[in-house]
Amino acid sequence: MDLQLRDKVAVVTGGSVGIGLAVARGLAAEGAHLALCARDEQRLRSVVEAIATDFGVRAIAVPADVARPDGVAALATAVAEEFGGADILVNNAGTGSEETILEAPDDRWQAYWELHVMAAVRLARALAPGMKARGGGVILHNASICATQPLGYEPIYNVTKAALVMFSKCLANELIGDGIRVNAVNPGLVMTPDWQKTAKLLTAGTDTTWEAYLQKVADDNAPIGRFAAPKEIADLFVFLCSPRASYTVGSTYYIDGGWLRTTT
Incomplete structure (x- = not known):
């Protein structure tokens, strides 16, 4: 199946490892050009070089921390300068946590809020106007099954991923009139x-x-x-980025090997 992604420009945060890397390679295999962002510059540049070689697409590395406003600004500037804007944004940057609610200090809560929620908010503000000018686009949020079915040892992760899912739904409602489809994916064990x-x-x-x-x-x-292997998750992301998924708007998709214990 032709996913009609050739020559689209995709931005992937947390793109140097795990699900983000698998999504980046999946998009490149379909002919999409890439702007990958991560904090580890050496690993990121190695990944970008390998993708460009393996798939013959344009790919740039943007070493930055999207939990910081200046990191988001650096990424948006690089995308504008190299590609003139983006057609796809995959908000993937994130990490697990391990704490108790009664012992975790405010700054730990704030750090995860900045990474899991505010990074997505700021990137939407930075990139969505350009998507609209290009005729539309796709924004995907990598959340977690923990947004619905929490793990007891990581309450901050659970809460901030749940907030990301709600943000995704709100953003979908706001942007669909501009031809921008927004969805979230809740992976299980990867x-x-x-x-x-x-x-x-x-x-x-x-x-x-x-x-x-x-x-x-x-x-x-x-x-x-x-x-799951990261590629199994990435295949769903790549499809949702495609015009073949043109009726998917404002939804949250579980890909969890049967873990979810509810019907919603």
Whole structure:
């Protein structure tokens, strides 16, 4: 199936690893040009070089922290200068947390709010006017099943991802008249470095390996019995970016191996 993405310009935050990298490669495979943003400059530039070589598309690296207003500004400026604007924005930058509500200080809550919510708000303000001028576009938010079905050890992650889903719905309603489709994706268990980091933290000083811990998480939660590979998640993102998904507006899509225990 031709996804009609050739020569579109896609911006992917958190694009150097995990789901973001898989989405970037999936879009490049369809002929889309890329602006990838992440904080680790060396890894980001290596990834961008590999994508350009592997798929023959234009790709730029924008090392920046989108949790900061100046990071968003740097990304928007780079996209405007290199491509004249963007057709697709994938808000993927994010990370898990580990705390209790009673012990987490205000600045920890604020840091996750800036990363998971305000980055998406600022990027919409920065890029959506250009999408409108180009005739429309797509904005996708990588949220989490935890936005609906929270994990007990990461309340800040749960809360901020839930807020991101609501922001996505509100933004969809505001922008659809401009031809910009906005949706959210709630992945379940995905084998990313972030999950591995969390597992290592939770098993430190115990008799359980982090690998065994993650397998138990899969056994306990996902009827499919395993974590997803990032590419399995990315395939859904790439389709939702496509004109083939032209009737998808303001929705949240679960891709969780059967983990979600409700019908909504």
